[in-house]
Amino acid sequence: MDIIVNLAGKSINSRWNAKNKKEIMESRVQASHLLFRSLSVIDHTVVQVISASAIGFYPSDYEVCYTEKQxxxxxxxLGQVCKLWEAHNLKFSELGIQSTIFRFGLILSADEGALPQFTKLIRLNLGSCLGSGKQWYSWIHYEDVIGMLIYGIEQQLSGIYNCVAPHPLRQKEFLNTIAKQLHKVNWLPRVPELFLKIVLGEKHQLVTDSQQVSSEKIVNKGFEFKFPVLKKALADIYKED
Structure with missing residues (x-):
């Protein structure tokens, strides 16, 4: 085995009670620690470990465009989960193994993740902004995620890279683009952030946080996106609609 791709971790799409938050953190950190501990004591041919993180690492901000230098x-x-997760994965370099970390944005797929949750309401003509609607959503088509992981292997990339498309959108435009693709209109008044905090608790951050994230670093390494703009990504995901 030459390369390990470690994407293990309990889904964050669960109730954020004390038990689940502990499992969300430990499932990531302990998996990385187990790999590090094992590779440090056995004979192996591993030259690269590719690990996951998330753009939740970045503080919520309506104006800053984040790069990997942050x-x-x-x-x-979520930020503290990512911080500790990355710290464990960066340790592979101590063993002479290249460490590659991808900070995933909002991954778009027809069947999994956040997109089906948005489209469910929009299809029912219940679409509206969640919170201010001004928060940035840094998204990526799932095929570009796969392509970026393969590119990281082929090019033997090391370090941290944002796994997001080049054109993030504010939430209102993001949701309106989805509605247009589905031949719907988001007409309901926005849902106040206070209401989302009451209903979702701490988990409201998944929809109300704002992270405008740059993909310039991976583009400068030569990676080419198959779906750089949301309209094209949605047309592919819902091509059978």
């Missing part, structure tokens, strides 16, 4: 992690739960 060092200050989001003080909230």
């Amino acid at each position: 060092q200050q992690a989001n003080p909230e739960f």
Whole structure:
């Protein structure tokens, strides 16, 4: 075995009670620690470990465009998960193994993740902004995620890379683009952030946080996106609609 791709971790799409938050953190950190500990004591031919992280590492901000140079992690739960997760994965370099970390944005797929949750309401003519609607959503088509992982292997990339498309959108435009693709209109008043906090608790951050994230670093390495704009990505995902 030459390369390990470790994407293990309990889904964050669960209730954020104390038990699940503990499992979300430990499932990531302990998996990385197990790999590191094992590779440090056995004979192996591993030259690269590719690991997952998330753009939740970045603090929520309506104006800043984040690059991988950002060092200050989001003080909230997801930011601290990513911070500790990455710290464990960067340790592979101590063993002479290249460490590659991809910070995943909002991954778009017809069947999994956040997109089906948005489209469910939009198809029922219940679409509206969640919170201010001004928050940035940095998204990526699932095929580009796969392509970027393969590119990281082929090019033997090391370090941290944002796994997001080149054109993030504010939430209102993001949801309106989905509605247009589905021949619907988002007409309901926005849902106040306070209401989302009451209903979702701490988990409201998944829809109300704002992270405008740059993909310039991976583009400068030569990676080409198959779906750089949301309209094209949605047309592919819902081509059978």
